[in-house]
Structure formats: structure tokens, C-alpha cells
Amino acid sequence: MAQPRISKVKRRKLAIFLRCIVISFFAWLLFAISSIQTYTIKAGISYVNIPEQKAFHPLQSDTVSVRMKMSGWKIFLKKLYPDTPHVQVDLSGLKTKSFIVFTNQLGYINRQFPADNQVVSVSPDTLFFDFSKQTQRKVPVRALYSMQFKKQYGIIGDTKANPDYVTVTGPLEDVANIEYLETDTIRGTAVSSDIRTIAYLNKHQKNNITIYPTFSEITIPVGEITEKVLELPIRVENGGRYTTVRTIPTKVKVTFLVSLKDYNKWTSRDFEAIVDMENWEENKVKTLPVIITKVPNYCQIISIEPQNIDFFVRK
Template sequence: MEVKAIIKKWLPGIKAFFSTVQWKNVLAFLFFLVLAFIFWLMLFFQKENVEGTYRIPLKYTNIPDDVVFDNPLPSFLEVSVADNGAQIFRLDMRKRDSLEIDVAEITEGNNTVLQGDQYRQLIRNQLFPSTTIRGYYPMNISLATSKLQNKELPVIFDGEITTSRANLVADSATFIPEVVMAYGSQQSLEKLKGAVTEYTVFKNLKATSQLPVKINNVEGVKFIPSRVDIYIPIREYTERTIEVPITATHIPSNLDVKFFPSRANVTFSVTLDEYKKIVPEDFSIKLDYRKFHSNEDGRVELELTDAPSSIINPRISPTSVEFLFESKTKR
């Protein structure tokens, strides 16, 4: 409401102001301004020896995996040039491509510094034939390297994987590739037992997925590759409950044992494909008399003795039962 009130208050004044403007004079002024700019542009295009300074990004390619540069590499160079106005205008308007430095080619034959004619020719490739190079910085680029040790390391996932309600991870996640090569000093490599990924969270996965993850940076160590794929097998699961009798083993011949209750429910997750294959006989809860007979409270914790390998997250209810020993009647 406040905004509407302000607009309503100022609107008559704004209308009154624009009604007093001499639009013919304004349009005439704009016309001559544009005309003057066009004449200036024509004079600029015809002018010789116009100077300009440009920043060109640097891109380094074909770097050997097992080396590290002794000195930091510049990420761009600044070059001062001169040309006629039209060409300088074109340079101003043109998208600046990266200057590509092929490290393997330049360092061939023990050459470790990019300088002189070789460096100048790379810069010239970014300019027009008529353009004169007045200067550039840095004047040279050191490409000296030191040899690194290497060590093969398994990839270790750091993060969380969650699935939608009806799905579960069917098996352990795997990596493609499963190992990476680490390059660094012997001292730094000795400390590493694996290549740990950056902490990554994958939420509500609904189907088998192959997703990219980065290897976490370690100071002084280079990983090749620095990014791997994690393969996460996802299957649709459902829950099922089966009633299983509770039995005992290694009972003395003169004793009998009764459990209260005598059966327990086993609830588990299983894939839809395996659901119909599961039968109660696949499960057993067998308690060892030698482990529970001396329990003073008369209770014993239940443990699942046998179960199909295809089930996931089995739970027993109740988790414990009471027991009672009875002497067998001699006949």
C-alpha cells in the first residue's frame, strides 16, 4: 500500500515534468551526438599506430604425469601492441582465446625456459599479421620440473548414500577405476593408504547409478586420474516377516528346555525377485545350552543362526525370551 501511495503522490509531478520537455530539441541533440560519435569512429579506424594492452589466458598441455613444476606457472600474460585503429578495435571486440603452451614439445631437448623467438611466435599467433608487439610480461616462463615417485592407491569413498524409501543399495559401491596413481615425494606417499574422495552426498537414489566423484586434494601429491566414477547398484526392496521356531542345541540327555514364547518373528528386506523364493525353512534360531544355562535372570538373547544370503537387515522380535528347564521322566 505504501508503494502505491508514493507512486500516486509523485505521478502528477512526473507527468508535468515530461510535458514541459522540448522533445524536438532533445532528439536533435541525440542525432548530432550519434553523428559525432560516427565521425570519431571513422577517424579512429583510419588512425595509424594506435596502442593497446591485452591480457591473454595461458593454457598448459601435454604435462607428464610424473613431474611437478619447480616454479609456479603464470595463468596469463600481458602484451602491449600497436596497429591501425580498425585492427585495434577488432582486437578489443574479439573473444580472447587461451594461448596454448605444449610443455612436452617446448621442453624437448632439455629446454626448460620458454623465451625469445619461440615465445614471441606463440604470442603472435594470437594477433593479426599487421600488429606490432611492443612488449609482454612475463618475459619468459620457466618450465623446469622435478621427477616424482609414484604409488598405486585404492579409491576410498567418503560421504553418504541414501535411497528412496522402496530401494536399497544392493551391494557395495565400486569405483571405475578402482585404483588411481599418486605422484609425489616418497615421504608424502608413505603416509597414504588410499585415495579418499571428497565428501559427497548422494540422496534419494531410485535406480542403479554411475556418478562422478573427485579425489580429495593432498598437498604435494598429484592423483591421476583426479576424478573417478562411483557405481552404486540400486534395487527395489520390500519387507517380509516370517515366524521361526526357537530351538536349543547341546542339551543334556536328562533335561528338556522350553522357551516363552517358543517362536519369534524375523523381519527382513528382500528384492522383489527373491521374495517368492524365501521359505520359513531357510531360517533357524538355535540357542546353545552351554552359553545360556547359567543365566540367572532366566532370559536368553536371540540370534539368527541360519538365513538366506539374499536378505538384508534382518530383525528379530522379541530380541530375548525366557527359558525353563524340565527334567525328563525316566521310563
């Protein structure tokens, strides 16, 4: 059966119709991304102008919903690359009251965003605070790092912080639970020399405490490392109930990494290798695993030969 043919006039009308649809779609899309719309985002909050001699507990979450006007194009980008901005809240008003109203700070909040993003409202609109006794405490600084070293290089000594203690001020119940403060993570790749850097201290989202100073100079000693091999005598633990316990062999060979400057510093007296007879008594094993119970700082065990040993027991 012959299929009906579409005339040139109909094909022309169909092409014009499809062209109009495409043009209408792009016109709508251009209008949508250029028009100003209302969009709500989640934002974290931090505090500034904290009243002196006052310690406080926020009585709500540390995130708020910010409703703002922005172009459709920016809304599209926000959805494509979502992020969580931070909003600073001015607490100077807490000198005379125990709450802060966002409506009264919209001008200050709008200055924290680009000029073409207008903040309309924040939810919740009111933040409430509970005041308590303020205290101070000195806590040690702990450096966090995540580094990749150049081949045959590594950390060869203690990490130092200057200052190594900082003063934490805030509510008694919060300050009492802080044993130490960590720095932001120090990162590096192909590291082959000492690291000296300024690292800021991490509050771990405790916005109601202050730290002085807010940073510390961190020094991490880095140097070349190499392999060293030592023979260690094997010590038998929990073998006192037997007349004799003899291990075969009586020594093990330990290979470890050590810095070049400390190569001659460490001897077999600085390590300890043991076998535990309780493992034989409980599990009736035929061989005993060698356990290294003493290793100097910044020495890394690579291998133990043999890892398991035979033994004879005389009761």
C-alpha cells in the first residue's frame, strides 16, 4: 500500500512550526535565567562582636535558612554546584538582652553576599541564648597533617608548635571538655625538607568559645630515611611455670626504616622481641608468632624474619 506523501507546502509549515517551538523555548529559557526569583539556601552561622565577660550557649541549631532574591542563572548554578555559605551574626545586642533578631540585621547580612543577591529573610528569625559563667583554660595545640613524601623521605622527629599552648575562653561546661585544640590540616606533596607553616586552630564548630592566639607556627622535621637490619634476642613471656623454654632460632632479624642522622643511634637494646607461651597453652599452636613490643620513635618496622618460631618446652 502506497504511503501518502507530504506536500512541499505541508513540509514548509511543519518546519516553521518546529522553528517556532525552538525559538519559544529559548526565549522562555532566556527569560527564566534573567528574571529575579526567590531561592532558599542553608547557611552556617558564626558570631562576631561577642560581649566581653559573657559566656553563652546558643539554644538552636548552628544552621539557618536564608531566603534571597537572585537571577535564575545564579539559581541554576547554585543547584549545579551546591555549597553552604556562612553568615556572620552581630552579638553586640546581647549586652542588654538574651536574643538576636535577624530582621534587625538584614542590612549587615546583605553586605556579606554579592550585591545582586538580596537577602529577604532568615529562618528562624530570632536566635535565643543562655548565659553561664565564663572561664579560661590553657590547652595544648595538636598539629594535623596529611602529606605525601618524596621517595626515601619521611618525618624524623617530634612536631613542634609555637605557641604549644593557647588560651580558651568560654562557658565553664564547654571549656572543661576541651583537652586540646587541633590545627587545620597541613597538606603537602613530594615533601623532602622540613615544613614550617602557620596553621589556624579549629574550633570544631564551637562558636561560643574564643581562642587566643588563633594560630600556631608548626614545624615538622623531615629528612632522608633508609633501611637498617638488626638481630634481636627473643624473650619468652609467661614461661615461668616450665623448667626451660627454648626457642628455635634464639634471635630474629628485624628490618626497619630509620632517618640517616639516627642510623647509628639505635641498637638492639632499643628494641624488644617476645613470644607469649599463653598462646601455646590456650590454642596448642605448633609455632609462636614473634611480637615486637618496643620500637624507638620514628622507626618503622618493615619485616621480621622469621615471623613464627619453633620451641621446646621442658616441664
